[in-house]
Amino acid sequence: MRRSAFFLPTMKDTPKEAEIVSHRLMLRAGMIRQSSAGVYSWLPLGYRVLRKIEDIVREEQDRAGCQEMLMPTIQSADLWVKSGRYDDYGPEMLRIRDRHDRDMLYGPTNEELITDIFAHSVRSYRELPKLLYHIQWKFRDEVRPRFGVMRGREFLMKDAYSFDTDSEAAKESYNRFFVAYLRTFARMGLKAIPMEADTGPIGGNLSHEFIILADTGESQVFCDRNFVDYDVLGTDVDTGDPKQVGEVVDYFTRLYARTDEKHDPGAFEQDVPAERRYEGRGIEVGHIFYFGTKYSEPLGAFYTTRDGEEAPVHMGSYGIGVSRLVGGIIEASHDDNGIIWPASVAPFDLGLINLQVDNEECTRTCEDAYSRLQQAGMDVLYDDRDERAGAKFADMDLIGLPWQLTIGPRGLKSGLVELKNRATGERQELSLDSALAQLTA
Amino acid sequence: MRRSAFFLPTMKDTPKEAEIVSHRLMLRAGMIRQSSAGVYSWLPLGYRVLRKIEDIVREEQDRAGCQEMLMPTIQSADLWVKSGRYDDYGPEMLRIRDRHDRDMLYGPTNEELITDIFAHSVRSYRELPKLLYHIQWKFRDEVRPRFGVMRGREFLMKDAYSFDTDSEAAKESYNRFFVAYLRTFARMGLKAIPMEADTGPIGGNLSHEFIILADTGESQVFCDRNFVDYDVLGTDVDTGDPKQVGEVVDYFTRLYARTDEKHDPGAFEQDVPAERRYEGRGIEVGHIFYFGTKYSEPLGAFYTTRDGEEAPVHMGSYGIGVSRLVGGIIEASHDDNGIIWPASVAPFDLGLINLQVDNEECTRTCEDAYSRLQQAGMDVLYDDRDERAGAKFADMDLIGLPWQLTIGPRGLKSGLVELKNRATGERQELSLDSALAQLTA
Incomplete structure (x- = not known):
């Protein structure tokens, strides 16, 4: 699912009426x-x-x-x-x-x-x-x-x-x-x-x-x-x-x-x-x-x-x-x-974050990852919006999908993407192929 | 699903209150x-x-x-x-x-x-x-x-x-x-x-x-x-x-x-x-x-x-x-x-009728068919009740599953079972293997 198309009205502020x-x-x-x-x-x-x-x-x-x-x-x-x-x-x-x-x-x-x-x-x-x-x-x-x-x-x-x-x-x-x-x-x-x-x-x-x-x-x-x-x-x-x-x-x-x-x-x-x-x-x-x-x-x-x-x-x-x-x-x-969703009840298996949608290589790599992950049977939320990186990270943490795969132009220069485990906070920098292999193993 | 265990209270009589x-x-x-x-x-x-x-x-x-x-x-x-x-x-x-x-x-x-x-x-x-x-x-x-x-x-x-x-x-x-x-x-x-x-x-x-x-x-x-x-x-x-x-x-x-x-x-x-x-x-x-x-x-x-x-x-x-x-x-x-259910919405794919549950060979063959059909991914209602054949046939026609597979001692003597298409009424006498091959093709 593309985030740009998905009906997902997240909020920055904490609603006052909620006690727990x-x-x-x-x-x-x-x-x-x-x-x-x-x-x-x-x-x-x-x-x-x-x-x-x-x-x-x-x-x-x-x-x-x-x-x-x-x-x-x-x-x-x-x-x-x-x-x-x-x-x-x-x-x-x-x-x-x-x-x-x-x-x-x-x-x-x-x-x-x-x-x-x-x-x-x-x-x-x-x-x-x-x-x-x-x-x-x-x-x-x-x-x-x-x-x-x-x-x-x-x-x-x-x-x-x-x-x-x-x-x-x-x-x-x-x-x-x-x-x-x-x-x-x-x-x-x-x-x-x-x-x-x-x-x-x-x-x-x-x-x-x-x-x-x-x-x-x-x-x-x-x-x-x-x-x-x-x-x-x-x-x-x-x-x-x-x-x-x-x-x-x-x-x-x-x-x-x-x-x-x-x-x-x-x-x-x-x-x-x-x-x-x-x-x-x-x-x-x-x-x-x-x-x-x-x-x-x-x-x-x-x-x-x-x-x-x-x-x-x-x-x-x-x-x-x-x-x-x-x-x-x-x-x-x-x-x-x-x-932090347990995998069995998570709304999507993974969040894919495109750090710069107007960068051609970055978007091409994201589209490639999106399609390969879906072909492997994973349910992916792909954040393809033109938004600040910080807002995208905060949103992804908020909705708590088990994995976050972040792709940006800086990492791609060295052929690297970042894979984050939401529960442990652990981050790995690795090639897209290694990340996909790990996710779909 | 075994009919003996299934909660399926069928009725012989036509309810008077129903107009259509x-x-x-x-x-x-x-x-x-x-x-x-x-x-x-x-x-x-x-x-x-x-x-x-x-x-x-x-x-x-x-x-x-x-x-x-x-x-x-x-x-x-x-x-x-x-x-x-x-x-x-x-x-x-x-x-x-x-x-x-x-x-x-x-x-x-x-x-x-x-x-x-x-x-x-x-x-x-x-x-x-x-x-x-x-x-x-x-x-x-x-x-x-x-x-x-x-x-x-x-x-x-x-x-x-x-x-x-x-x-x-x-x-x-x-x-x-x-x-x-x-x-x-x-x-x-x-x-x-x-x-x-x-x-x-x-x-x-x-x-x-x-x-x-x-x-x-x-x-x-x-x-x-x-x-x-x-x-x-x-x-x-x-x-x-x-x-x-x-x-x-x-x-x-x-x-x-x-x-x-x-x-x-x-x-x-x-x-x-x-x-x-x-x-x-x-x-x-x-x-x-x-x-x-x-x-x-x-x-x-x-x-x-x-x-x-x-x-x-x-x-x-x-x-x-x-x-x-x-x-x-x-x-x-x-x-x-x-x-007569269209296959896409039928409650089960097939009804399996055991014509004589106290006949050992008949029941063994039915159990074999039941397990092989399920293994092939079919959803089977197996009528394993001790009831008259006529009542079983009437019940199966009433609930309208696309296929009926009937196994009885008389047919088994010649190695035959009967496969009926509910929609056309067409019946074939054939070996269990042929019937299973046809159903799971």
Whole structure:
């Protein structure tokens, strides 16, 4: 993509309304624009990151045997009255009356609707288990939306639902998601720590929240350092094998990990040797629940058992804050100059900087590099604008692509270009051929 | 995907509430389920088709140089008051009041919001043209929603917006979308005919709707047969070349094409030789508009010209009914037994039918075929259920995958399997190796 054609309205000044670094950087990098309180438009740069995160979430849900579908944003109030949550939810639920005066709402979550779909579609134990998910916009009418996409009103969530014959089978489904979540966040370059959690308005018996480590996080985290060192991707767990999955879950749930809300200093000191005690800050990016028959009973989701009896299905639900993760990753990975994207979610692989567009040799070399990098399958943002070098460097650092390749007339005299690693700041002067070989290796 | 694991609740009976064939078939094939009047959940089979259509739309927008972003579903009423459309839109607009009593709405379209984003981001003629699009759910509170996803209330739309310096440049952008639309629909196996149209509530000077031919369509269509015969994909137009694009648009806009609303029998007979007069029925799937400065002036989207003057940008907007297309394609392509998917949008490439799951050789052969087809990159739905052959055949015809590969003990005695083409009904008996060779060629 040529920067001259790309819709990327970056800002030099720090927007005053933004209290936290991810919000400031997303506004400055031209990733988002607020359209009303807590509601954002995703401009092309931000949308690219959102899509990459969404794709990783999708791949790991699919890998865990979960099937994608899509429920609507607007729901009828009827099912929520049946489940008893229509009144429970309070003013955070965006309530709507349609032209025929029917009570509708903008879904803040989907337990009721998926249970209803299931109740009308599945009859027999032979059709279980079933794992279903969707990635859809939700709305929660926060009284004071803030922190940009970290606590917005309209936000993108992946929510999955499991349907099983009994609590033992349901625990296996729960474990599958547990491991899928560890993998999902690890692929985004994040350390996600599962912590025992309260079930809140979803209800239920068993729940973990997944907290990523970030110095600017909202909660304080106390955990065993083994969490930080363990590489879940390296274990390459087969999420279809309950035994393997169970072992990973057992390993993680035995270790101490609590947020300040549930922290017990005595237990921490007793359970964790001093050299393994880790204290830091964290951000919640996922939450999983097992709630048994809480929704299947009132909403009539029954199946026929092997013995011909009618029994309610055992359910769980599993959320990931997809749009929140964009902010979360920035909180975990930035410096004074801007964002530092992990390669897996970067909006482009590389920024190519032309230091002097009116210099024929320089521009010819840049065009050559641009076309060769694209042919090698790299996604390149080529800054071909007639702007000062300083402005181009600052912009590139701000938007945080993993690599910067800078080409200017002075270097070219000695046959050299400059390759910079955004994360480490390391710069190399080398020939264009060597740079391309290194980038496309 | 194994049918035993796949969430695919097909129905034998025809649902009474469905008036048109696509609605009946989508319900029977387990593609969708109504959650409230005109609002549907997309079950996994339906969602796969929706995604494939969305991806084709996306690829052709990208190819035309249009950049993807994403605006929210919920908008503030303020901009609509400024543009004057807040009152114009009437009861079809879903109006919402949030917890702070602010007037909000569920966007039925996005001219106001994109104009506002543009107004705050772009300053100079050097940044023009810009083409931006998003694929987002919209809501129109139809007084009588019906015909399933063809006239639902919550629907998925691709809407694009062009920003140009003057009307001549804007016409070039308009032409780009015109050609991108021809290509988009052709790739879905549809004949789409552009017809001069009224601009309606969007307003403006120039507008075409794109109508696909389907015997069960809502409007009657009168056109030159050259539309039906012309293969726009074959021309491989470079949408970045205004001249090539302009020639295609000129060709199509010179030919007679009108719906019954605008049909002029005298002109039809005078302009079109008898042997080229085509009459049929059609469904609107796209609509494009050039409306100049209708939104840029009230919403303050001005840019600085080469001469340093302030001037309003010239805009157009370009819609495709993504979820509507799922129904539209079925209307254009089905028979008495069910849906006939064009390969490009089929939810799976092939259905594999095991005629006797408790026969060891039969199941071993099916598993072998399943794994070899997947290795060859095909997306296979494998019916491994313990069900009657008749029920499996009926289900496969209903869901309409392009190919059916049937393996049973009787055929295997002679080393034969059966390969059926869903569209032509043609069946071949041949060896498994030959069948696989043919399918993966």
